[in-house]
Amino acid sequence: MANFDQFKKNWLRPFLFYGNNPISLIGGALTTASALVLIGFWVVEFLGHGGSNNPYLGIIFDLILPGLFVLGLVLIPIGILWRRSRLKAAGELPSIYPEIDLGDPVFRHGIEFVVIATFINFVIVGTASYRGVAYMDTPNFCGQACHVMAPEWGAYPVSSHAGVACTECHIAAGIPGFVHAKVNGTKQLLMVVAHDYPRPIMAGDKLPPARTTCLNCHNADKEIGDKLLVETSYGDDEKNSMTRTLVLLHVGGRDQFGHLSGIHGAHLGHIEYISTDSNHQTIPWVGKTNDDGSVTEFVSADAKGPVAGEKHIMDCIDCHNRAAHSFDTPEKALNKDMAEGSPSASLPFVHKQGLVLMKASYTSQQEAASKITAGLESYYRSQYPQIWNGQRAQIDQAAKTLVAIYSRNVFPFMKVTWGTHPNNIGHNDYPGCFRCHDGNHNAKNGKSVTSVTNDCSVCHNLLAVDEPNPKQLADLGMH
Known part of the structure; x- marks a missing residue:
């Protein structure tokens, strides 16, 4: 008890006496308010309910709020030293510091100020943090707040995923994906501030696997059936001669009896591949796991020696790589x-x-x-x-x-031009399917990737090719 009395007399009383100044009181309010918001966020994050998966959360909760917390701590001693120096200059330093007495109106008003300021700051900081996180979850922030995203933002509104928030596809579910996104998002911000970012920005291996994003909305096993694709082309002659090509795409999938068919069905098994570039455009090795558990390896004839590298499990993104940011030729x-x-x-x-x-x-x-x-x-x-x-x-x-x-489609300042971002759907404009189905990837038994999947008709049938008036369109009542 004697030790506590000495502490109260020699430290606590002087601290509260000199701390009763606007600078220290504001610092205490800032520190308390930011601490309460941070604790609230950590509780939500720990429980895993209601937290946002925006990668820029790290800016607010790992940089801004801790910065406010530290600023408040720094302001407290600054205010104490400021008041002490003023009293010393005026010769008003007390020989005995006042008792801690809530009945003292000066002391009581100081406490009331801290409580009120803390509450106000808590409301302001908490509301601003919530609104900031909510805004950063919108596509407008991702696409427009950062000028380097201009190419992606230009392609996004006309994509089939225009109504889907960026974070739904770019951030993997769970705490590991959340933490990775926060660290990566903050790093990207610093790169932009330092004007040290890649041009063009390529997705490469940065996208999370489809099982943690795409499959939250899509069912890869769903039987899609067939889809009629009509492409209209114009010639380079004076009359801009128009022709049409009709392709029946066998999208397929898994039907109610478990039968696999079409494009999706041919790729629903466990398939691995090795690519020699970060954008997965050159694939010299493919491994397909058979029903009996054995693996058939297909190696490109262009490969010189054994193929080494990280094995990737094939999923939706390997073909649908430009689902929300597709650039045309x-x-x-x-x-x-x-x-x-x-x-x-x-x-x-x-x-x-x-x-x-x-x-x-x-x-x-x-x-x-x-x-x-x-x-x-x-x-x-x-x-x-x-x-x-x-x-x-x-x-x-x-x-x-x-x-x-x-x-x-073209953004010179980001070095994005025609063909910079290949689209792996199909094989007319970019290698796409032919990265593997080129007839050049062969197994030891002599079979190629293409021969294993029968032939091109597994994926599509050409009904008409560059015809001015395809009969099929007339039969369907489409002119």
């Missing part, structure tokens, strides 16, 4: 927009000239917009003056469409 983008009416196929050579203008090299999107527009106008003004005079509105609209196509 200039041909596909232009054909798609022309089929919808702009550029108008009535403009001579608009397909050919449009491709020439979009494929040209520009230093910025602004330069591209200016030169594409000027180039198309100059072409029709000089080569087709009658078209220039009679179809000016269609030419202006065509220029706007070409600029729009370029602007959502």
Whole structure:
């Protein structure tokens, strides 16, 4: 008891006396409020209920709030030293410090100030933290708050996943995925601040496996059946001749009797592969686990010697790698927009000239917009003056469409150009399926990956190829 009396007399009384100043009181309120918010967050995180999986949570809960906590601690001694120096200069240092007495109005008002300020700060800091986390969970933050995400943000609104928050696909479930995302998100922020980030930004191995993201919404075993794909193309001749290709895709899956079929069915087994690049475009080795547990290895004829490297388990993302951020080739983008009416196929050579203008090299999107527009106008003004005079509105609209196509696919400041981000669905524009199904990956028994899965008809049938008026469309009442 005597020791406590000495502590109260020599330390606690002076501390509370000098600490009764605005600077120290604000510091105490900041420290207490930030500590309460942090403790609340840690409890939610520990219990695993209601916590956000946003990677930038680390900025708030690992940097900002601890920073406020430390700032408050620093302000307390600063205020104490400030008040002591003022009293000393005025010759008002007490020889005996006041008793700790709640009846003392000065002491009581100081305590009341701390309590009120702490409550107010708790509300402010807690609300701001909650709103900040809620905002950082939105696609707008991920795509627009960081200018380096401009390419991904440009492709996201027109994707089939436009209504899905970025964090749903980019953050794995569970505490390990959450912690990894926080660390990685904070590291990326520091890279942007330091202006030291890769250009272009490639997904590579950064995406979590499909079982922790995609399969939260999708059922890989679901029987999809067949899907009719109609692709419209335009020629580079004066009339922009239109043709159509009809492909019957056997998406397949697992039916109610457990039978596997189609594209999904052929890949539902346990398949592993080794790639020699981070984007998984070059795959020299494939291993398929058979029903009896044995593994058939397929090695590319281009491989020189034994293939070594990390084995990846094939999942949805290996084919659906651009599910929410798909970039078109200039041909596909232009054909798609022309089929919808702009550029108008009535403009001579608009397909050919449009491709020439979009494929040209520009230093910025602004330069591209200016030169594409000027180039198309100059072409029709000089080569087709009658078209220039009679179809000016269609030419202006065509220029706007070409600029729009370029602007959502090419970003010079991030070194994203045509073909930078390959899409592994199909095999017309990029290797895609042919990374493995090229007839060049052979097992020791001489069979190739393609021969094991029978033939191309397992995945699709070509009903018509570049025909002006496919009979099948007429039979279906589609013209």
